[in-house]
Amino acid sequence: MTDKQPRCLNFELHAAEMRRQAITVSASWFLWVNILFSLFILGRNYFSPEHLVAVLHHPLHVLESAMVLVLAASSSVLFILRMAPDREAIWLSQLAKGTVLFLSLTWAISFYVFIASGDMRVIFPLAGLLLFTALISLYFDARVLLTFIVPIWLSILVSAFVYDQSPTALNAVLWLLLAALLESGRRMLNSWFLLALRRGQEKRDLIKQLETLASYDPLTGIANRRNFQQQLDNAIHEASQTGGELAMIMVDVDHFKRFNDHYGHQAGDICLKEVANQLKSAVRKRGDSVARLGGEEFAILLPGGGSEAAHRVARRLAWRLENLAIKHAASPVSQHVTVSQGISVWKPDMSGTVFIAQADAALYQAKESGRNRWNEYDVARDKD
Numbered sequence: 001m002t003d004k005q006p007r008c009l010n011f012e013l014h015a016a017e018m019r020r021q022a023i024t025v026s027a028s029w030f031l032w033v034n035i036l037f038s039l040f041i042l043g044r045n046y047f048s049p050e051h052l053v054a055v056l057h058h059p060l061h062v063l064e065s066a067m068v069l070v071l072a073a074s075s076s077v078l079f080i081l082r083m084a085p086d087r088e089a090i091w092l093s094q095l096a097k098g099t100v101l102f103l104s105l106t107w108a109i110s111f112y113v114f115i116a117s118g119d120m121r122v123i124f125p126l127a128g129l130l131l132f133t134a135l136i137s138l139y140f141d142a143r144v145l146l147t148f149i150v151p152i153w154l155s156i157l158v159s160a161f162v163y164d165q166s167p168t169a170l171n172a173v174l175w176l177l178l179a180a181l182l183e184s185g186r187r188m189l190n191s192w193f194l195l196a197l198r199r200g201q202e203k204r205d206l207i208k209q210l211e212t213l214a215s216y217d218p219l220t221g222i223a224n225r226r227n228f229q230q231q232l233d234n235a236i237h238e239a240s241q242t243g244g245e246l247a248m249i250m251v252d253v254d255h256f257k258r259f260n261d262h263y264g265h266q267a268g269d270i271c272l273k274e275v276a277n278q279l280k281s282a283v284r285k286r287g288d289s290v291a292r293l294g295g296e297e298f299a300i301l302l303p304g305g306g307s308e309a310a311h312r313v314a315r316r317l318a319w320r321l322e323n324l325a326i327k328h329a330a331s332p333v334s335q336h337v338t339v340s341q342g343i344s345v346w347k348p349d350m351s352g353t354v355f356i357a358q359a360d361a362a363l364y365q366a367k368e369s370g371r372n373r374w375n376e377y378d379v380a381r382d383k384d
């Protein structure tokens with residue numbers, strides 16, 4: 001699989017999710033229009049005797065029943081959409097889709113009755129407006145839009161054919177023109193919808209990249225100083241709240257300047273990456289973290305761990321580097337790359353600054369004692 005494929009797949013999934021969510025938003029307006037149209041037709045039939053007679057001649061008063069159904073369904077679903085606690089719930093979008101189909105079938109029957117009763121004056125403007133309303137509210141989902149358009153479309157065509165009301169070539173051309181307008185309008189609006197989604201996706205990707213740049217060291221891929229400081233603050237806060245343990249190890253590559261001078265800066269970079277890898281594998285527990293504080297200085301944070309855990313991790317790191325045996329011919333302490341480590345154990349009410357300073361002091365003591373070793377902060381020694 002190329003890099004591009006998963007991104008496309010991700011975008012498609014995101015677009016499908018956005019379509020699902022958009023329908024509950026657009027449905028509200030669409031339902032309002034349906035309510036207004038059904039009220040208009042009901043009112044028109046009741047207040048205009050001429051039309052009332054035409055409609056009442058139809059055996060089952062189908063038109064009124066259909067309009068009452070449109071009114072009832074639209075207002076109840078509108079109410080549910082407004083009152084639903086989670087507007088992004090899946091069942092809500094399914095309800096909206098189901099309502100679109102129900103309304104479409106009801107309107108299809110109504111238009112059939114209109115044509116059957118010879119009432120042609122209202123049919124074209126009403127059907128046209130309704131179809132364009134559907135286009136504006138449902139353009140982002142071709143399937144749902146077609147669910148609404150096709151039954152109405154077929155009903156008008158069939159009834160016109162059956163009742164011989166609009167057989168002219170002009171009407172056929174008009175219908176085809178309307179179809180072309182609807183489809184081209186849908187494509188145009190949908191392309192804007194996809195463009196907006198794509199821009200949103202690019203923005204999110206960019207923010208992610210910036211966050212990565214701001215929080216991770218580009219050479220080794222582990223957390224940088226800023227990220228470490230945040231993790232330290234969180235860990236101290238957590239330990240203060242829970243009374244848990246917390247330890248830190250400050251790690252410094254021994255005689256790294258000599259390594260650079262001897263093997264070159266590029267080899268130095270590779271060495272730093274290797275050391276970072278060993279740091280990552282030396283900490284085993286979830287929640288432990290490693291960071292590059294700068295240059296050849298690293299740090300390990302062990303939430304929930306005390307002195308014993310820190311010594312164990314320090315021993316494991318030294319052992320791993322010994323096994324890895326990266327050659328360091330210029331080092332006076334070993335033939336291989338080694339590290340000095342300073343351990344500090346957090347005590348209640350200790351600030352982050354003091355905690356770090358104690359780890360630094362312990363590291364200094366380890367270096368002073370000959371490097372390639374670890375050492376826990378000792379107040380008595382520090383005072384000396």
Ligand SMILES: Nc1nc2c(ncn2[C@@H]2O[C@H](COP(=O)(O)OP(=O)(O)OP(=O)(O)O)[C@@H](O)[C@H]2O)c(=O)[nH]1
Pocket residue numbers: 219252253254255256257258260264265266267268269272294295296367
């Ligand atoms: N290759 C490489 N070198 C780096 C990088 N960042 C810092 N350095 C080098 O790391 C070296 C650090 O030197 P020092 O601070 O003197 O430390 P050291 O030589 O390890 O001495 P001790 O810590 O006392 O053992 C310098 O030569 C820096 O140029 C980096 O990203 N890549």
